[in-house]
Amino acid sequence: MQIYQVGGAVRDSLLGLPVKDRDYVVVGATPEQMLAAGYRAVGKDFPVFLHPKTQQEYALARTERKTGKGYKGFSVYADPEVTLEEDLARRDFTINAIAQAEDGSLIDPFSGQLDIQEKVLRHVTDAFGEDPVRILRAARFLARFTEFTVAPETLSLMREMVAAGEVDALVPERVWQEIAKGLMEKQPSRMFDMLRDCGALKIILPELDRLWGVPQTATYHPEIDTGIHVMMVIDYAAKQGYSLPVRFAALTHDLGKGTTPVEVLPRHIGHELRSVDLIREVVARLRVPNDCKDLALVVAKYHGKLHAARQMKSSTLLQFLEELDAFRQRPRFADFLLACECDSRGRLGLEACPLEDAAHLTIALQAALTVDAGAIAKQCSSPVHIKQSVAEARIHAIQAALH
Numbered sequence: 001m002q003i004y005q006v007g008g009a010v011r012d013s014l015l016g017l018p019v020k021d022r023d024y025v026v027v028g029a030t031p032e033q034m035l036a037a038g039y040r041a042v043g044k045d046f047p048v049f050l051h052p053k054t055q056q057e058y059a060l061a062r063t064e065r066k067t068g069k070g071y072k073g074f075s076v077y078a079d080p081e082v083t084l085e086e087d088l089a090r091r092d093f094t095i096n097a098i099a100q101a102e103d104g105s106l107i108d109p110f111s112g113q114l115d116i117q118e119k120v121l122r123h124v125t126d127a128f129g130e131d132p133v134r135i136l137r138a139a140r141f142l143a144r145f146t147e148f149t150v151a152p153e154t155l156s157l158m159r160e161m162v163a164a165g166e167v168d169a170l171v172p173e174r175v176w177q178e179i180a181k182g183l184m185e186k187q188p189s190r191m192f193d194m195l196r197d198c199g200a201l202k203i204i205l206p207e208l209d210r211l212w213g214v215p216q217t218a219t220y221h222p223e224i225d226t227g228i229h230v231m232m233v234i235d236y237a238a239k240q241g242y243s244l245p246v247r248f249a250a251l252t253h254d255l256g257k258g259t260t261p262v263e264v265l266p267r268h269i270g271h272e273l274r275s276v277d278l279i280r281e282v283v284a285r286l287r288v289p290n291d292c293k294d295l296a297l298v299v300a301k302y303h304g305k306l307h308a309a310r311q312m313k314s315s316t317l318l319q320f321l322e323e324l325d326a327f328r329q330r331p332r333f334a335d336f337l338l339a340c341e342c343d344s345r346g347r348l349g350l351e352a353c354p355l356e357d358a359a360h361l362t363i364a365l366q367a368a369l370t371v372d373a374g375a376i377a378k379q380c381s382s383p384v385h386i387k388q389s390v391a392e393a394r395i396h397a398i399q400a401a402l403h
Contacts, residue, residue, distance in 0.1 A: 001029040003058070004084060004099040004107065011095050014116050015145075024058045025087050025099065028080045031060070046076040061087040064127070085109045092134045093141070094122045115151075122151035129157050132166040136178035139194040143185035150194065158198040167203045175204050176286040183247040188238050189231035207278045208251070210258035215266040223348035224266075226257045233346030242338055248292040249299040249339040250346070252279050256300070275300035295332055298324060299339040306340050309357040309364075314398040317364040318391060326365050337362065360402070367401035368394040 009022040026034070031047050039049035039058060047060040062078040063086050084107060088097040094112035101107065110124050121138055128134055135158050138150060150158075161167065182191035192208065195201035202209040212227030223229050233250045242250075256274030260267075279300055283293040302324060312320065326333040337358045345351050371393045377386045 001033065002027045002084070002101075004101055006088070006099045007091070007096050010098045010100050010106070011112070011116070013100075014098070014113065022056050024056065025061050025084065026058050027061045027082070027084050027087070029060060030080055034058070034060070047078045062090070063087070064090050064130075089125055090127060091124055092128060092131075092137060094124055097124050119145070119148045120151050121145075121148050121154060123154045123157060126157070128154070129161050129164075129166070132161060132170050133174055133178065135161060135167060135195075135198060135200050136170075136175065136182075139191040139200075140178055140182040140185065142194050143182045143188050143191040146187045146190060155198060158200070162199040162203065167200045170204065172286045176288055179205075179286070180244055180248075180292075183234065183238075183251065184244055186238060188234045188247065188251075192231060192234075205282070207255045207258060207282055211254065214257055214260065216257070216268065217266045221347055222350070226254055229346060230254055232348070233342045236346045236351070237339075237342045240338075240342075242342070243335065245292045245295040246335050246338045246342070248288070249296040249335070250342045252282065252296045253299050253303055253339065253343055255279060255282075272301050272304050295335050295339065298332065298336055299343075302336070303340050303343055306337075306357050306361065307344075309361045314364070314395045314402065317361065317398055318368060318394050320361070321365055321368060327369070330365075333365065363401050364398045367397040371397050 004025050004027070005022060006025045007023045009019045012019050026049075031041065031049075034047070034049045035041065038052035040052070042048050042050055042057075043059070046062050049058045049060075050056070051058060060078040061082040061084060062076050063082055064076055084099055088099060088107075088109060091097040094110045094115045096112070097108075097110045098112040099107040106113070115122050121141055123129075123134075138154070138158065142148060142150065179191075182188055185191070192201060195204070196209060196212065208227075208230070211230055212225060214226040215224050216226055216229065218224055221229055223232060230251065230253075233253070234247055237247045237250045252275065254271065254275060255278040256271035256276075257268045259274050259278070260269075260271060276297055279293070279296050282288065283296070288296075302320075305320065309317065309320070321327065321333075324333055324336060337355075340358060341355055344353055344355060347353075371390065373386075373390045376389050376393055380386045380389055
């Protein structure tokens with residue numbers, strides 16, 4: 001039995017990055033030997049065991065054979081005769097196909113160390129083309145390792161995979177999982193740029209893919225292209241370290257601009273409600289979590305209205321806060337403002353623009369929250385007057401705070 005550390009832990013160590021998870025491959029062992037040594041079996045599709053003390057994962061060396069479309073269309077062969085090099089050969093990229101022995105020495109049959117030095121993502125073998133999830137992983141790695149590029153032969157293979165329909169076989173949960181991870185990386189735009197480049201984006205997110213080439217009014221959007229704007233917005237969100245719901249809302253806030261009639265361009269009248277409809281389709285198809293869905297819908301519908309906050313009367317401000325459900329959903333309201341900040345500053349040359357409308361609306365909410373609705377209710381002779389009396393008190397509080 002020989003044990004090697006493999007995968008991301010070895011790669012990140014060579015890159016000088018913090019190592020989060022450690023995975024191990026075991027060569028020359030049977031499941032029975034692992035169980036006898038105290039390991040606990042957890043693998044469903046192939047033999048994986050948890051170390052009795054550290055609880056880290058140890059997988060038996062294995063090979064894989066393609067049996068059908070999609071990332072689940074594989075048969076797995078695990079046997080003591082499977083060599084370390086055979087196990088490494090089934091991995092996605094050369095930078096992930098490096099093993100480290102217990103004495104610290106490296107086994108690198110596919111020159112992954114050289115690709116780390118040259119900052120290149122390169123597939124190990126043509127078996128890469130059998131698993132469409134690897135397209136998503138390649139794109140996500142570009143968002144994480146921002147100095148890396150994809151090897152030309154790997155990009156060519158990815159395009160061939162898209163043309164062969166492999167991406168069509170991806171299950172929604174896995175697509176969302178990879179998109180969510182990519183959105184949380186250092187520069188998410190690189191993920192979507194790569195998905196566009198290989199043709200996968202038009203299959204998994206056609207609503208987003210169609211934004212490139214759609215013009216906007218240069219006065220408000222010096223970058224002009226809607227796709228470029230959205231990429232600037234999500235990169236700004238990433239740079240600020242904002243949450244996944246904020247980043248997803250930033251990604252989807254302008255989807256409706258992709259359906260604007262050509263004859264009215266570069267204006268986008270009514271794109272907010274069209275964005276809402278498209279987001280509903282996306283979140284249903286990809287099974288997006290509710291926190292991401294709810295914020296994305298609110299941002300899409302109301303981000304344009306925020307820019308008029310300073311021109312609103314106090315009564316209109318209160319109505320706007322009620323539409324945003326700001327009194328009951330205060331954390332979501334805060335995230336709404338963050339996503340709108342990303343939208344405002346995700347524009348060429350406007351990365352530091354002031355956010356006076358957001359500050360204006362925040363002051364209005366804070367003022368309205370000082371009103372004691374319970375005390376007003378006790379003073380009302382009839383329940384039908386409570387809502388109106390509370391609203392009037394809030395309007396007066398907003399007026400006093402703003403003027």
